[in-house]
Every structure is written in structure tokens, then in C-alpha cells.
Amino acid sequence: MTIIEFSLFFVLYTNISNYQIDEVLDGLLSRGGSHRDVLEKKFDEATLNHVALMESEAITDVVITDEQGNILSSSSSIDSFHRELIQEYRTSPKYKGIIVEEQWKTSPYVATLSPIMINGELQGNVYMFSPSSIIRDLTTHLSRQFIFVMVLILVVTMIVVFTLSKLVTKPLIRMKEETEKLSNGETNVELSEHYNDELGVLARSINRLAEDLERMKQERNDFLSSIAHELRTPLTYLKGYADIASREQTSEENRRKYLEIIKEETESLTTMIQQLFQLAKMDENTFAIQPESCKVKPLILDAKQKLYPLIKTHVAEVRIDCPEELEVYADPIRFKQVIMNLLDNALRYSGRHPSVWIQVQKLHMKVLITIRDEGPGVPEESIPYLFDRLFRLDKSRSRNSGGTGLGLAIVKEIVEIHGGKVEAKNQNGLCIQVSWPKEGSL
Structure with a gap:
């Protein structure tokens, strides 16, 4: 920001100072042109004296010469600088007014030349001289003002920058400290959230x-x-x-x-x-599946067959309602694993001589698989945790009455990897619904 400000100030100062210098030089040239116009109308001794008299009270000087460079009139005494400049510049290109000396830094005067043309012939010249100290004083005054303003703005900028930096870095430092706590295993982090940015x-x-x-x-x-x-x-x-x-x-x-x-x-x-x-x-996202189009009913019948010993032990009834040609897009092995885990869960926890109903319905973009038992269900407050790992309704369940507590968690993971959804609810027993993608919709 400081570099930008210095650059802008330099450009601004250069432009303003050049404009002021040009204004002084143009004013001097314009003043000489006015005298030249008066003399072109009446070029006699009285007019010459009148022009010299007009400039005698001004800070500028006028020198009027004839076409040979002889001095006809002047508003002040002539020094060597005046004479050298008059001898060097006796005419101007195309007889127009020009600036003949503009080196105000090194020369004592800046000067202009305005030719006096009467009936198309050169009759003389009007030289206007202005002390260079006027321009130097102007630029010095302008420089002081710019330095003062620049220092003032620089100070204000520093104050604003440091203040804003403090306001910005303070919460960042706080966040850095809290994230370091997180990296060290501390999770009791609480940052202010009132910033609207x-x-x-x-x-x-x-x-x-x-x-x-x-x-x-x-x-x-x-x-x-x-x-x-x-x-x-x-x-x-x-x-x-x-x-x-x-x-x-x-x-x-x-x-x-x-x-x-x-x-x-x-x-x-x-x-x-x-x-x-x-x-x-x-x-770890390394659980690979190989989905393909497969018919639902044979997979369910195969899963039921694998659980036949458990069905026989519990003297259970398993009914299957599934269209013959209905297909899903799934890994057959993982699909049977889901059905077996859900069926095993229903057989174990729905009382003596359980009755389990597996219903499969075709929806628009999904296949809905419902596994319903006629057991006591589960408490409503426990349903959200039913698919959590190692969750059990009976914390003291013995080895003869319970499994590992991981079956439903695995079901949820497999279904979600396939792009499906599983949920549980009480409906005259426990009802678990699995929404599975149809063919090609995974």
C-alpha cells in the first residue's frame, strides 16, 4: 500500500507541477502576444513606451526590438542574459510566438518571443522575461504541501492497516491456537461465530x-x-x-x-x-462390491435356505412375496448377506415360533424390500440406534439369546454403499424396510 501511495503521489505531483509550469509559460507567452497585437496596430514610440510602462510595475519584463535585434524599448535594465538571448533568437518559426527559454531550474529567467508582423513583414520582436524563481517557489510550495499530505496519509494508512490487521489477525491467531489444541487431541474448542464474513x-x-x-x-x-x-x-x-x-x-x-x-x-x-x-x-473405503443386474427372488430364497437350520430350530414360518422377474442392481453376495442378517435378526428376537414376512415391491426408481416379524418390536427411543455398532436392547444379553451386535450395522453400511437406504419402525412387530436401486440406477 505504501508503494502504491508513493507511486500515485509521484504521478499526481508530476502532473500538477507540470501543469503549473505550463500555465506560467503559457501565461507569459499570452502576455507577450497581447503586447505584440497592440504594437501591430500602432508601432510608434508612444506605444513602445506605453507597453514598457505597463510591464515596469509587473514582476515580468518586456524587451522590444526591431527586426535587426536593436533594442527599441524595455521595462527594466538589460543584463547579459537578456542580450545573449536576444542575439540568439531574432525570429520565430513561421513568425509565431514561441517559448525560447524554459529551463527554469538552471536559468535565471524563462522567456518567450512574439514577432511583430505589419503588412506581412517583420518589424520587430516582443521578448517577455519572467524570473525562474517564480516557478521554483511554486514547485517548492507544491512539494511541501504534497509532502505534508503524503506523510499525513501515510500515518493514517499505517494506523488503519495496523488496526485492521489487529482486528483480522486476532481471530486468526485464536483459530490457530484452537486448531493446535485439536491437533494435540483436545476437543474443548469454542470459537466466536458472530463474524458475518x-x-x-x-x-x-x-x-x-x-x-x-x-x-x-x-x-x-x-x-x-x-x-x-x-x-x-x-x-x-x-x-x-x-x-x-x-x-x-x-x-x-x-x-x-x-x-x-x-x-x-x-x-x-x-x-x-x-x-x-x-x-x-x-x-477405510476398501470394501469392494461388484454390482450387477440380478433377480431378487432367487437371492432371497438362497438366503432363506442358508438359514434353514435356524428356521427349523425356532419352528419359524418365513413367507416370501416377491415378483418373479424383479431385478436389482447389486452385488449378489452382499445382497444375500443383507437378507440373511435381517432375517437372522427377525428370527432370533421375535419370540417363540416366529412368523416373518418378506415382501418386495417395485417402485419408480427403487425396489422396496420389507422384512416384518410379529414380535414385541423395540422401544421407540431405541429405533434411531438400532443400526449402530454393538447396540443391543438388552445390555446383559447372554450368549444364547444374542448375536454380536454388528449385523444391522453391516446391513446399513452395505445398503448405503449400493446407494440405498434402510430404516426401521414398529408395525405390529419390528418392520425393516430397505430401499434398493433398480437396474442401472446405481
Whole structure:
């Protein structure tokens, strides 16, 4: 800003000073032209004396010569500068008035020449002289004014710049400090959002970031705590039953019973670890799917067949209502995984002899898959958390009455990766609806 201001002041000063100098020179030339006009009308001794008398009281001087350069009249005494200039300039081009000396910085005078033409013939010249000190005083005065104004504006500019810089950098420094706290793991960040500009937007973004980091930190801690709890329980069973089975006094029948329990817990642990691995891949965006056009009903029937042992154990009824030719755009393996997880959830938690209804409907751009059971449903306040990882309605659920708490979370991730949506609601039991893209709409 200082460089710009200095440049502008220099240009402005140069233009104004040149204008003032040109005005002085043009005024001197115009004054000489006026005397020349008077003398062209009456070129006699009385007029010569009258012109000289007019300039005698002015700061400027006039010298009138004949065509040979002889001095006819002057308003003041003639010095060597006057004589040298008169001898050097006796005529002007095309007999027009000209400026014959304009070096006001080094010469004592600036001068003009106005030829006296009578009947087309040169009769003499009018020389006008003005002390160069007039122009020097003018430029000096102008320079002082410009310096004063320039210093004043420079000071004001510095004050404004430093004030604005302080106002701007203060919240930025504050934001820098808070972001450093975020990088060190501290999430108790609170920045003022009252700015109605980009700083306000940035402050709000940092506050939202701090809130998200705090939420993610809490979710991570809860998740790790839940995982530790979920792993501790089956490991305790494994260790306990292994100790009992290894005792010599344990009967062969009890040993087989305990080994079967150990096998079940091992399978449960394997399932949980596989599900955790799948969720980790989803979080890292490395969970690959290979979608293709596939018919819905065969995939659902295949998923039902894989769960036949569970259906038989619960003496359950599974009804399927699906058009034969209806297709979706999905990875067949992941689609069956979704159906199996939802069906498994419905069979386990809808009471004795459960009845589950799978209905598939064709919508405009989607396929709506509804899995409804006739169980007790879930509390309304728990529905928003139903698809959260490790969420369970019964926090103390035993190994015989519950799964890993990851199945519905995996369902949600797979459906959303395919561009679909899953939601739950109570409707004479728990009803889960999956909105899946049709062919070519993914």
C-alpha cells in the first residue's frame, strides 16, 4: 500500500507541477502576444513606451526590438542574459510566438518571443522575461504541501492497516491456537461465530470439526470398550470350560458338552472378528462390491435356505412375496448377506415360533424390500440406534439369546454403499424396510 501511495503521489505531483509550469509559460507567452497585437496596430514610440510602462510595475519584463535585434524599448535594465538571448533568437518559426527559454531550474529567467508582423513583414520582436524563481517557489510550495499530505496519509494508512490487521489477525491467531489444541487431541474448542464474513464461516467450521472429533473420539472409546467387553465374555467362557474339560475327574459326557460350548464360542468369536474386519474395510473405503443386474427372488430364497437350520430350530414360518422377474442392481453376495442378517435378526428376537414376512415391491426408481416379524418390536427411543455398532436392547444379553451386535450395522453400511437406504419402525412387530436401486440406477 505504501508503494502504491508513493507511486500515485509521484504521478499526481508530476502532473500538477507540470501543469503549473505550463500555465506560467503559457501565461507569459499570452502576455507577450497581447503586447505584440497592440504594437501591430500602432508601432510608434508612444506605444513602445506605453507597453514598457505597463510591464515596469509587473514582476515580468518586456524587451522590444526591431527586426535587426536593436533594442527599441524595455521595462527594466538589460543584463547579459537578456542580450545573449536576444542575439540568439531574432525570429520565430513561421513568425509565431514561441517559448525560447524554459529551463527554469538552471536559468535565471524563462522567456518567450512574439514577432511583430505589419503588412506581412517583420518589424520587430516582443521578448517577455519572467524570473525562474517564480516557478521554483511554486514547485517548492507544491512539494511541501504534497509532502505534508503524503506523510499525513501515510500515518493514517499505517494506523488503519495496523488496526485492521489487529482486528483480522486476532481471530486468526485464536483459530490457530484452537486448531493446535485439536491437533494435540483436545476437543474443548469454542470459537466466536458472530463474524458475518469468511472468518465466521471458518470459526463455525472449526467448531463443527471439534464437535465431530469429540463425537468420533467418544464413539471410538465406546466402540473399543464394547469390543473389549464382547471379546472378554466368550474368552472367559473358553478359558473356564477349557479348564473344566481338562480336569481328569470330568466325565466323558460333560467333557463333550464343554467342548461343544467351546466350539460355539469359537465360532461366535470368529463371526465377530470377521464382521469387525468387514466394518474396518468399509471405514477405510476398501470394501469392494461388484454390482450387477440380478433377480431378487432367487437371492432371497438362497438366503432363506442358508438359514434353514435356524428356521427349523425356532419352528419359524418365513413367507416370501416377491415378483418373479424383479431385478436389482447389486452385488449378489452382499445382497444375500443383507437378507440373511435381517432375517437372522427377525428370527432370533421375535419370540417363540416366529412368523416373518418378506415382501418386495417395485417402485419408480427403487425396489422396496420389507422384512416384518410379529414380535414385541423395540422401544421407540431405541429405533434411531438400532443400526449402530454393538447396540443391543438388552445390555446383559447372554450368549444364547444374542448375536454380536454388528449385523444391522453391516446391513446399513452395505445398503448405503449400493446407494440405498434402510430404516426401521414398529408395525405390529419390528418392520425393516430397505430401499434398493433398480437396474442401472446405481
